[in-house]
Amino acid sequence: xxxxxxxxxxxxxxxxxxxxxxxxxxxxxxxxxxxxxxxxxxxxxxxxxxxxxxxxxxxxxxxxxxxxxxxxxxxxxxxxxxxxxxxxxxxxxxxxxxxxxxxxxxxxxxx
Amino acid sequence: xxxxxxxxxxxxxxxxxxxxxxxxxxxxxxxxxxxxxxxxxxxxxxxxxxxxxxxxxxxxxxxxxxxxxxxxxxxxxxxxxxxxxxxxxxxxxxxxxxxxxxxxxxxxx
Numbered sequence: 158x159x160x161x162x163x164x165x166x167x168x169x170x171x172x173x174x175x176x177x178x179x180x181x182x183x184x185x186x187x188x189x190x191x192x193x194x195x196x197x198x199x200x201x202x203x204x205x206x207x208x209x210x211x212x213x214x215x216x217x218x219x220x221x222x223x224x225x226x227x228x229x230x231x232x233x234x235x236x237x238x239x240x241x242x243x244x245x246x247x248x249x250x251x252x253x254x255x256x257x258x259x260x261x262x263x264x265x266x267x268x
Numbered sequence: 269x270x271x272x273x274x275x276x277x278x279x280x281x282x283x284x285x286x287x288x289x290x291x292x293x294x295x296x297x298x299x300x301x302x303x304x305x306x307x308x309x310x311x312x313x314x315x316x317x318x319x320x321x322x323x324x325x326x327x328x329x330x331x332x333x334x335x336x337x338x339x340x341x342x343x344x345x346x347x348x349x350x351x352x353x354x355x356x357x358x359x360x361x362x363x364x365x366x367x368x369x370x371x372x373x374x375x376x377x
Contacts, residue, residue: 163311188363199355199369200312207363215364247311254299254359259311 159184163248163260169268170235170242178233178263180248189231190257192247193217200247206231235265243267270295270360274368281346281375289341289371291356299359301339303332306353306370315341315354346375 161182170176182189188207192200202215206225220239225231231250235242245264249257273292281287293301300319304312316325318334325332329350331342341354353372357365 190365192367197369200367202364205364245309249311251365253363256302256314256317257304257312257357257365258314259304261311262309264309 161248161250161258161260163246163263165263166261168263168265170265171268173237175234175236176265178235178246178248178265180231180233180260181229182231182250182258183229184250184252184258185228186250186252186258187228188251188253189225190249190251191215191221191223191231191233192249194245194247194262203233203246270358270362270366272356272358272366272368274354274356274371276371277369278372279374281343281373283347283375283377284345286342286344286346288343289354289373291339291341291368292337293339293356293358294337295358295360295366297361299361299363301334302357302359302365303339303341304355304357306355312355343373346373348375348377351375 164179190205191203204223206212222234247262248260251257271294275290303315306312316332321336329344333340351374353370355370357367
C-alpha cells in the first residue's frame with residue numbers, strides 16, 4: 158500500500174543532543190513537508206522540499222535541519238539549538254495542487 | 269501572504285444536532301481548499317478538496333462548500349465518532365499548503 162511512514166512514534170531527547178526524525182513516502186510525490194504541532198495550535202511549517210536536492214525554510218526553521226537526497230526520504234534533525242523542541246512532529250507529502258498525505262507523527266519529548 | 273482562519277476554535281454538540289464549521293481565507297490565486305480530520309495523537313486525514321466558488325462535496329454526514337472568501341463544513345446529525353479536530357488548508361500561488369488552527373469538535377451521546 159502507498160503511504161508515508163514516520164519513525165519513531167515516540168522520541169526522547171536529552172539536553173544538548175541532536176535527534177533525527179525519519180520520514181519515508183512511496184507515493185512518488187515531489188513535495189514533502191515537515192510541520193510542528195503544539196497543543197491547541199495549528200500546523201506550523203518547519204521546512205519543505207519541492208524537488209530532490211532542494212529544500213526551503215518554513216516559518217519556524219531555526220534549530221532544525223533537513224536533507225532531501227532521495228525523492229522518497231526527507232529526514233528532520235532537531236538540533237541542540239532548538240530550545241523548546243517538545244512537540245508533535247508531522248511529515249507530509251503531496252502532488253501538485255493535490256491533497257497532502259500525512260504520517261502518523263513523532264512525539265518528541267525533552268528529558 | 270496566505271492566511272486561514274477557522275471558527276469556532278471549539279464546538280460541543282449533542283448527537284443529532286447539526287452545525288457548521290467556518291474557514292475564512294485570503295490567498296493570492298486559490299489553487300485548492302482542503303479539509304482534513306485529525307484524531308488525537310494521529311496525523312490528519314484528507315476529507316475534501318474544493319477548487320472553485322460554488323463547488324460542493326459530500327461524504328456521509330459531512331458537506332463542504334466554497335465561496336470566494338470562505339468555506340463551510342456542514343455536519344448533519346453528528347455522531348460521537350465524528351468527534352475530532354477539523355483542519356482547513358489552502359494552496360495559493362506558492363503551492364505550499366497553509367493551515368488554519370482547526371476546530372475541535374466534540375459530539376456528546
